[in-house]
Amino acid sequence: MDLKLADPKGLIRESYRIEGIGGIECRSIFLDWALSLAPSTDQTEAMRTVLSSYGGDASHPMSEVLAEGLASAEAPPARRGGRAGRVSV
Template identity: 45%
Template sequence: MVFKGNLDIDPRGLIYEAYRLDIGPEESRSIFLDWAMGTQLGADMTAMLNALLDEYATKSPDHAMTAVLHEGLKKMDRPLGRQGGRAKRVG
C-alpha cells in the first residue's frame, strides 16, 4: 500500500503530494480545487482546512499550498450568497 499522508480527510493524498512538489500558486489552487470537490457535501470545511494547516503548514510555511489553504480558510469566514439585490432591500 502506498503512503498518502496521515489524514483521513485527504484519502487520495492530493494535499500530501502537493507539499512534496515544488509548485506555484496556480498549481496549488488546481490541486486544492480537486481535493475540495472530492470532499463530502456538507462536511465542515473550516475544520478540514485547519487540520490540513496543522499537519503541513508548520513544516512548510512558505509553500504555495500553505497560502492557498489560508486563503480558503479566509473565504470560509465570508457569508454565502448574494450581498445585494431585492432580498437585501426587502429583508
C-alpha cells in the same frame, strides 16, 4: 478531524512534496481536493486539519492557498443589495 477524512486521496500531502510547485498548480490541486471530500465533510474544518498537519512552511504556495480558503470561508456573508436587501423574508 481525522486526517484520513480531511485528505482522503493524499492530494494536499503530495502537493507539499512537489519541488518547485507554484500557486496555479496548488489552486488546481486544491480544487481536486475539495471535490474529493465526502459531501458530509465540513470543508472549513478539513482545511484547518490539513493546514495544521502539513503546513509547517507558511511560505509554501499550498499553505497560502489553504489560508486564503479559510479566510474566505470564515468571512461574514456579504449584504445583498437592491430590493432583496430591503425586503424582509
